């Protein structure tokens with residue numbers, strides 16, 4: 001598929017057709033990126049940085065496939081989604097059929113660390129490490145081993161300050177890196193080129209969720225691999 005301009009609204013509408021995971025698992029932090037945040041990330045990657053059209057794209061911890069399928073809709077050469085959970089992968093594959101991008105998408109059921117290859121772009125919304133400490137660190141390491149340009153979402157530091165600062169849905173802030181992530185990214189051979197803060201929301205999914213909808217901020221790290 002070659003480069004083409006996709007209106008952000010059309011992209012959000014397409015991405016909202018992605019069907020959810022039938023039985024999400026809290027331990028794997030299986031919540032889905034919102035169509036709004038996915039569209040912002042894909043727009044930045046495609047039109048600000050030219051990292052999608054005609055590129056090979058990996059989506060690590062792809063879940064139901066929103067980022068991989070979005071990249072395919074925006075003209076990626078080929079997208080590969082990897083998830084450890086078989087039900088997530090079969091849902092992603094059916095979602096790709098529904099959105100007519102099956103020929104340029106591949107789905108792999110595996111731990112991300114077994115993926116080998118050389119991808120132009122890696123997109124990831126990893127577990128934040130709330131259930132398993134440092135889960136996001138493993139994702140960063142793999143992303144930097146296999147990819148050149150990385151778009152990685154992380155739970156934002158200082159959510160309280162941001163929460164009181166705005167109630168806009170997908171306001172973009174330019175932010176500063178967390179010291180921990182900066183050190184981790186440097187250790188694995190990456191250089192942070194930009195950080196944007198976006199508002200994410202997840203519906204009530206698990207027994208421990210207290211509100212019908214949980215809203216919080218995430219930081220999108222854009223990283224160049226120095227390998």
Ligand SMILES: C[S@@+](CC[C@H](N)C(=O)[O-])C[C@H]1O[C@@H](n2cnc3c(N)ncnc32)[C@H](O)[C@@H]1O
Pocket residue numbers: 028029030031032033060061062063064065066067082083084085088110111112113124125126127128
């Ligand atoms: C926060 S969800 C994001 C799902 C999807 N990328 C999205 O944004 O809608 C994290 C995903 O990572 C997957 N995952 C967690 N640990 C993994 C691992 N070690 N290898 C592969 N996938 C993993 C989970 O099954 C889950 O689907």
